[in-house]
Amino acid sequence: MAELESQFQLVTFHLGEELYGVNIMDVKEIVKLQNVRFIPNAPYYVEGIINLRGEIIPIIDLHKRFKLQSGSASSDADVNDGGFIILNIEGSQIGIIIDKVERVVSVKAEDVKEPPQMLSGIGSEYIEGVIRQEQGYLIMLNIRKLFNAKELQKIIEMQ
Template sequence: MAAIDSQYQLVTFQLGEELYGVDIMDVKEIVKIQAVRPIPNAPYYVEGIFNLRREIIPVISLHKRFRLQKAVLDDDNEFEGGFIILNIDGNKIGVIIDRIARVVSVNTSDVKAPPQMLSGIGTEYIQGVIRQESGQYLIMLDIRKLFNAKELQNIIDMK
């Protein structure tokens, strides 16, 4: 039996100047920017909560979490931002993105180990790095490592 090179399906998006991707199976949906209600005494990276079809979703800023600058977008791209709703162990969490890119297929053999430090994000949050044909890198995030168990529980309890 011939070995079949397996693939990842990644939802890609821009945060700051970098392109990131998460496994499509971890993405519930993508929604346009909505009004977020702040939560008193929340961790610095929690923007607040919003109501998505009668479900309260906590919203996280990876810009703040990783100390990233927001992307500088021209007038044509300024409305391409939004929230990616992730499903982390059965819990929905919204992540603010600067710009949605597209869904891409990536061969597992093309995913390389991340360098020690990449754009301010520690390697513990990165599943791998993929060099694209354009010469740009796609950083594959491991959403289950973005928050430790205690942080995740605190975020979930804010609903």
């Protein structure tokens, strides 16, 4: 945690019932759900690709990556809340599917605690830290550890 600035911002979102966050500096944009084109022989967690203003962006399903249930049973009003967060990882753009975007929050580095060994089925290797909040906790993801170098190269080649 020492490499974190004293205060930073996270884009927060839901995957199922859990609240996650990624550093705002790693986020290019948030876009509404759209059709994803299937790619044969892609890794199990790659949903496919989208064409976003002429750029081909691989889309990752974090539910599959983290072995989580897909979005919670939601009302029709919540259907439009889902979308993609487009991340910049190692100079490439990769989209992740989210159930619902929440908001941008400011976090003090001192409030980030070490992740427990196992948290909601996600291995601690993907987690930068955990932040206590009034309504439970926020899981801060380390997007650079979501994929090993070989996986990242395969995903980038899809572009």
